Amino acid sequence: MSRDKRTLEFYVLAAFFALFVLFLYGPLSAILILSFQGENGGLTFPLNGVSLHWFANLERQAVGDFGGSFKRSFILGLMVMIVTVGVSLLAGLAFRQKFRGATALFYLAVASLVVPSIIISLGIGVVFQQIGFRPAWYTSAFGAHLTWTLPFGVLIMFAVFNRFSPAYEEAARDLGATSWQTFAHVVLPMIAPSLIGVGLFGFTLSYDEFARTLMTSGTFNTLPLEIYGMTTNVTTPVLYALGTVTTVFSFLVILATLGAIAYVGGRRPRA
Template sequence: MLKTKKNSASTYLLATFFGLFVLFLYGPMFAVFILSLQGPEGQLTFPMRGFSFHWLKAVFEVQRVGNFIEPFGRSLSLGLLVTVFTVVISVMAGLAFRRRFVGSNLVFYLTISSLIVPSILVSLGIGIVFGLVGLDNQWYSSALAGHLTWTLPFAFLIMLGIFGRFNPSYEEAARDLGASEVTTFWQIVFPLIAASVIGVGLLGFTLSYDEFTRTSLISGETNTLPLEIFGMTTNVTSPALYALGTLTTVFSFVLIGLGLTAIQFLSRRQNNT
């Protein structure tokens, strides 16, 4: 008969510590979820006053202070635009850095320098430059530039790691069979990195959708969703703010689920071929 090994005291201590860590991470989020399910007389603090989906519906209605629908549309459209630019530029940069070229080190350090420079300075610089060229009133252009200074360095570093592990023998075999550079990329390279590209896209969208500091200095009078939420917290508001947090969290999990589904589909397709 096999004897089961008893767990030591350190095992229980570490498990308790991990449980407290998870509670520290997700406890505030669950508190927001619970408070968003109050009745019409609900307040911003515990105890709960009834149970209903009233405030979830109120998100889509006119608020006493602020507005949710239009800022969400701006954040969504800006996030999708940032995702496209981030994916395209990072993939092209990853391909370029597979071979060393004159000034590659300088380009590399300039690319990641925006992660070191305070975001306030980056945003102020973008605002000044766009003001000089007459685009300071076009919030989507300046916000796009500001968000790309945040998303591109991360995506660039990820793509460097992806292409650093990429086996070039697949491309060499395709060229030996007469495939052009474009055909080799779309038929050989891209299917192999597609799952990673989806991950980079999700990262770019998430960073843009949640970005506050850079956006606050270059968006002007037009708010994205994080700016609108911040503005509402400085005024008298309602549990609709918590309901918005619940809905955006569900939205984020839906995006993650779609991304994981796409990655699994591509992996199965690649294994079958």
């Protein structure tokens, strides 16, 4: 391949990547800028002054139930994260050994990924009503979110254990370690970064989920539902201020997770 052709391909790929980044982060940048509108500013450009007025308005909860919905989404995300990490770890350990029905169980575990989210939400909501339980964010929505996060967690742990050498465990047992000691002091430290990643998947997928929450959250909204409701009746930049706050929070969660992975990865045993 000639040098000129490689240069052309490089510029084409660079242009494509630049367009992708612009498409991905352009709307976020617009929301971020418009959230600093002046007190008399509107929902569109140009800016009518620069201020923190709409963030202060948000802090006073002048619109919607931002505080309550954020708290519910945060707690729900933590619940989903804990269960996703635990079940994914157990599934990864279980599938290291061949057993009857393993293939069917695997496809059953990931089947919810190919079913439309709104159908799962509707089905879970109907089932709860039929058995006499009122749908709520901490019961039916919790189960609906697990149908979304567990398949991802299980697939990640399958990939992790697929390349995990059993030689480490055999060496630990040769040195007299019990099965529990081998797991706690050898296996767990080596897969800890992957478990943190699974936890991040569980939390963020739950925190941002809309479709599977729509029919299962019950009386009280989670944050995505609250934001959606605000788009229908809020005509001030306070909506952009809310978007900026939630986006910054999401990035902080990701950065904290990456920091935890780097810290744990630096302390784990080396091969």
